[in-house]
């Protein structure tokens with residue numbers, strides 16, 4: 369099944385994959401025939417464990433590379449050769465595993481500003497300009513964590529810390545936010561706040577690329593769904609066409625039902 373989304377944007381796509389193949393230990397773990405992401409689009413990537421979701425986003429962030437072809441398999445704004453610094457400027461990344469890397473006591477504001485330098489906090493050699501500090505506070509306000517600026521990050525709840533990581537990813541004002549399973553490990557309150565934050569960011573004009581196992585994370589602002597299965601693009605299209613009982617059951621190979629309420633979707637297993 370492959371219901372491609374027709375996109376009428378006339379601008380250069382932000383990203384284009386064409387016959388992009390990633391190989392590990394001699395086997396292809398991801399093979400994408402064709403995929404295009406335009407600036408301003410909000411998408412969710414859904415698929416079973418091991419279907420290639422993390423590899424897919426690492427292709428976007430250039431943490432993994434596809435097999436070489438004469439026709440470049442990955443184009444970023446139409447260009448094959450892109451500086452990593454340009455990618456980092458354009459794309460902010462939040463993943464649930466980033467939290468495990470916070471091993472030291474440091475004020476929240478330092479953790480957020482560390483995003484400017486790719487470090488855990490602000491090191492002695494770093495200078496944070498007034499503009500960057502203002503941007504850090506703007507990001508924290510957007511995520512509703514500005515009142516935590518002086519708190520030790522290790523004293524925050526998992527949900528609060530996750531929103532601080534969102535602010536950190538926003539500190540350099542990227543256009544695109546890649547969110548890799550942002551609700552993993554959160555309780556219902558934490559999930560509520562993170563999902564509200566995703567909505568706020570989309571409404572503030574950021575492009576959202578969300579990787580998730582939960583249709584509940586697919587907030588109303590996300591309209592396009594990319595389904596991965598067995599390292600291949602299983603379907604790509606409008607979410608209302610793909611978030612169905614039949615498609616989810618076929619994707620995960622267990623009986624599943626989708627419930628829809630007020631622009632949100634949830635998955636119900638048949639036990």
Ligand SMILES: Nc1ncnc2c1ncn2[C@@H]1O[C@H](COP(=O)(O)OP(=O)(O)OP(=O)(O)O)[C@@H](O)[C@H]1O
Pocket residue numbers: 392393397415416417418419420421422423424
């Ligand atoms: N370095 C590697 N060597 C061999 N196989 C790998 C390597 N990295 C990933 N894989 C395999 O590639 C496949 C896709 O992995 P990936 O992490 O992208 O899946 P995923 O959909 O993100 O999984 P999950 O939902 O469990 O996080 C998996 O079968 C994984 O075991």
